[in-house]
Structure formats: structure tokens, C-alpha cells
Amino acid sequence: MISERLFGVIGSGTMGGGIAQAAAAAGFVVHTLDTNPDLVKAAYAKIGERLDGRVAKGSLPRHDRDNTMSRLHVAKDMAAFKDCEVVVEAVSEDVALKRKILGRLDAAVTPRTLLGTNTSSLPISKLSEGLNHADRFLGMHFFNPAPVMKLIEVVRGEKTSEQSMVDARAICTALDKTAVKVKDSPGFIGNRVNRPFYLEALHLLETGEADIRTIDSALKTVGGFRMGPFELLDLIGLDINLRVTETVYEGFGKPARFAPNSIQQKLVSEGRHGRKTGCGFYDYSNGEPTPAYETKARGASSWQPGASLKEFAAMLEKPADRAMWIYARIFMAVMNEGALAAESVALPRDVNLTMELGFNYPEGPLATADYVGLDICQRLLADFHTETNGDDRYAPNPLMNRHVAKGELGEKTAHGFLYHAL
Numbered sequence: 152m153i154s155e156r157l158f159g160v161i162g163s164g165t166m167g168g169g170i171a172q173a174a175a176a177a178g179f180v181v182h183t184l185d186t187n188p189d190l191v192k193a194a195y196a197k198i199g200e201r202l203d204g205r206v207a208k209g210s211l212p213r214h215d216r217d218n219t220m221s222r223l224h225v226a227k228d229m230a231a232f233k234d235c236e237v238v239v240e241a242v243s244e245d246v247a248l249k250r251k252i253l254g255r256l257d258a259a260v261t262p263r264t265l266l267g268t269n270t271s272s273l274p275i276s277k278l279s280e281g282l283n284h285a286d287r288f289l290g291m292h293f294f295n296p297a298p299v300m301k302l303i304e305v306v307r308g309e310k311t312s313e314q315s316m317v318d319a320r321a322i323c324t325a326l327d328k329t330a331v332k333v334k335d336s337p338g339f340i341g342n343r344v345n346r347p348f349y350l351e352a353l354h355l356l357e358t359g360e361a362d363i364r365t366i367d368s369a370l371k372t373v374g375g376f377r378m379g380p381f382e383l384l385d386l387i388g389l390d391i392n393l394r395v396t397e398t399v400y401e402g403f404g405k406p407a408r409f410a411p412n413s414i415q416q417k418l419v420s421e422g423r424h425g426r427k428t429g430c431g432f433y434d435y436s437n438g439e440p441t442p443a444y445e446t447k448a449r450g451a452s453s454w455q456p457g458a459s460l461k462e463f464a465a466m467l468e469k470p471a472d473r474a475m476w477i478y479a480r481i482f483m484a485v486m487n488e489g490a491l492a493a494e495s496v497a498l499p500r501d502v503n504l505t506m507e508l509g510f511n512y513p514e515g516p517l518a519t520a521d522y523v524g525l526d527i528c529q530r531l532l533a534d535f536h537t538e539t540n541g542d543d544r545y546a547p548n549p550l551m552n553r554h555v556a557k558g559e560l561g562e563k564t565a566h567g568f569l570y571h572a573l
């Protein structure tokens with residue numbers, strides 16, 4: 152007889168419900184605990200509705216839907232997790248609450264059970280304090296919607312063992328997800344590396360370099376993104392996004408490059424949180440989104456592309472126009488942060504994958520830099536550093552400099568941030 156693989160989930164909200172669905176669909180028998188069994192039942196009913204929708208569309212066989220639903224169980228208490236291979240905690244983002252729950256969970260399971268937390272922003276090492284099985288505790292950061300998104304950031308705390316990292320990776324594979332490994336650090340990979348996507352867009356707006364529609368359009372037409380930064384801010388919620396920025400800013404000791412932007416702070420304080428409040432950077436009250444925030448544009452009329460931008464644009468086979476410059480300013484800031492993360496908290500490959508699978512980048516920033524050539528990127532970064540009067544988003548990044556010094560220039564030399572040799 153094949154033994155069942157047991158998966159525990161604590162919290163049945165947006166993420167817990169999604170994680171339970173992903174695990175049950177992958178064949179795990181799932182036990183979910185919330186403060187009240189009715190909450191779990193309601194979450195399972197929502198899963199049933201989602202699966203029914205897919206059956207109606209013909210994208211899921213009915214028996215698969217029924218099998219998935221039959222693997223979902225309501226846990227009465229922590230004892231339900233005793234023999235679980237893994238239990239993922241997905242309760243509200245509150246240190247005291249998470250620590251209390253993790254302490255009780257730790258006492259209820261065997262040392263074999265992997266303990267995961269889905270926290271987006273709390274330090275893993277802080278959550279592990281006092282646990283008996285701290286070596287078996289790590290971050291398993293799923294993305295929303297969890298049944299759909301293919302990425303899980305597996306976050307290693309101070310006491311997490313190598314074996315636990317290996318086991319977590321195997322569980323991600325069994326869930327049909329891609330695991331990326333990251334050391335416990337603010338924003339992990341994705342929420343850190345993606346900060347300049349918003350912050351540099353806000354900076355361009357604030358300094359009158361371009362309006363929101365022009366910036367959004369540049370990222371879509373030149374960069375191939377499905378949505379521009381302001382459209383995304385409105386979708387995510389300016390308030391939620393601001394909280395992430397504040398967490399990363401404070402977590403790193405308030406470096407200028409992560410400083411929250413005053414325009415976003417002002418809109419949040421006015422209750423303009425984006426689509427959910429009917430207005431953010433765009434106004435949604437008349438059906439078609441119309442720009443609802445403008446700054447006085449200046450400087451663009453006399454603008455001319457520099458030599459490094461022309462080289463960068465030529466590699467992308469696109470004109471070195473103003474839209475390219477806007478895209479390049481945002482891209483280089485993201486790439487620079489990605490390179491910093493790649494030499495301190497994660498593998499370059501994982502930084503790249505995170506942005507593709509977790510943040511829908513058409514291509515990861517380190518792969519694009521390798522394609523363009525790290526020598527060209529280095530020159531463009533230096534020009535941006537000068538033109539912004541030394542903005543630390545464009546401070547020369549040591550990893551890239553080392554690669555260039557060694558002649559590892561990206562795809563053209565088969566080695567850059569990533570390996571390209573066959």
C-alpha cells in the first residue's frame with residue numbers, strides 16, 4: 152500500500168486556502184486548522200467553487216476535482232498535524248500570534264515534521280526563537296494565488312538545517328512548484344529586488360521626467376511587461392505596497408534607495424489606495440482608467456540619448472528613444488538590486504527565476520543583463536549614477552564589476568551572472 156503524504160496548513164484565509172488547494176491537487180492529504188472549523192469549511196467551499204469553474208470550462212476532469220476535494224480535511228486541533236510531513240503556517244502577519252502558534256505546533260509534531268511559515272516580511276530567525284525543532288523550521292513563501300503561482304521562496308533561518316532545505320525543496324517539487332533558496336533577509340529575494348520597479352518609477356514621476364501613462368507605456372512596450380508600475384501599484388493596493396517598502400527599508404537600516412516615496416505616502420494618507428478604493432494613480436470611476444496624478448514635466452524636450460543607452464538599445468534591437476531611457480532607468484535599478492541580492496542572500500539563478508515566476512517578468516533581470524552584455528550594463532549604470540548625482544540605486548555593483556574585470560561579460564563569453572555554455 153502506498154502511504155499517504157500528509158500536509159498541514161494553519162490559517163485558511165487567502166494564502167492558507169490557496170496552499171491547501173495546491174497541496175490537495177498535488178496528491179497530499181491536507182489538514183487545515185483555523186480558529187473556528189467553519190472558517191476552514193468556508194475556505195474549502197471556495198476551493199470547490201474554483202474547481203467547479205475549471206470543470207465547467209473543460210480544463211479539469213470532474214474526477215480530479217472530486218479527488219482533490221476528498222483530500223481536504225478540517226483539523227480540530229494541533230494533534231491533527233502529528234504525522235504530517237510538513238505544516239505551513241499562514242495566519243495573519245503578526246509576530247506574537249505566529250510565535251504562539253508555532254510554539255504549540257512545535258510541541259505537537261515529531262522532529263521529522265518540517266515547519267514552514269508563509270510570512271512575507273517577518274524574520275525567520277525571530278520566529279524560530281524558543282522552538283525545540285528550530286532546525287526543521289524555515290520560510291515557505293508562496294505567492295498569491297498559491298494554486299497558480301509556480302514559485303516558492305524557501306527561506307533559511309539561522310538554525311535551519313541543510314537537510315530541512317533539501318526536504319523543503321522536495322516538497323515544492325511534489326507541489327509542482329519551483330523552489331528558490333534565500334537566506335533570511337528583508338524582502339527575501341522578490342520583494343527586495345522588485346522595490347526599484349516601483350520606487351524608480353515614482354522617482355521619475357516625482358522629478359518630472361515623465362507622467363504615469365508614459366512610464367507605464369514604456370515598461371510595457373519596451374520591457375514587455377504586462378502592466379506598468381503605476382497600473383500594478385493600483386492593482387496591488389498602494390497601502391499594501393507601501394507597507395512592503397517600509398519593511399524592506401527598515402529591515403536594511405534605512406538606505407536611501409529603499410526610502411518610501413512621498414507621493415505614494417500622500418495618496419495612501421488620502422485614502423487613494425488604487426482600484427479597491429476607485430482611485431490611486433488612475434481614476435476608475437468612469438470605466439476607463441484615467442490618470443489622476445500629474446507632476447509638472449520638465450527636461451524631456453532637450454533630452455538626447457547617451458552613448459551607453461544607444462549601445463543598450465542596439466542590443467535589444469529597439470530605438471534609443473525616451474521610452475527606452477525610462478525602461479532602462481527602471482531596469483538598471485532592478486538589475487543592480489538583483490546583483491546585490493545575488494552576492495549576499497541567494498544564487499544568481501534563483502534571483503532571476505524569482506522575478507520571472509513570482510513577479511511575471513518577461514525575463515529575469517540578470518538574464519537580460521547577460522544578454523545585453525555586462526560591459527554595456529556597467530557603462531550605462533555609471534552614466535545613470537552620474538546623471539542622478541550619485542543616486543545609490545545606480546551605485547556600481549561589485550559583483551558585476553568583478554565579472555567584467557574577469558572578462559565574464561554574459562552570453563557573448565558564455566558566462567556572466569549566469570552560465571550560458573552548453
Ligand SMILES: NC(=O)c1ccc[n+]([C@@H]2O[C@H](COP(=O)([O-])OP(=O)(O)OC[C@H]3O[C@@H](n4cnc5c(N)ncnc54)[C@H](O)[C@@H]3O)[C@@H](O)[C@H]2O)c1
Binds near residue numbers: 161165248295
Ligand atoms: N495575501 C498575500 O498576497 C500573501 C502573499 C504571500 C504571503 N502572505 C502571508 O501569508 C500569511 C497569511 O496571509 P493571508 O493574506 O492569507 O491572511 P488572511 O487574513 O486572509 O488569513 C489569515 C487566517 O489566519 C487565521 N487565524 C488567525 N489567528 C489564528 C489562529 N490563532 N489559529 C489558526 N488560524 C488563525 C484567520 O482566521 C484567517 O483565516 C501572512 O503571513 C502574509 O504575510 C500573504
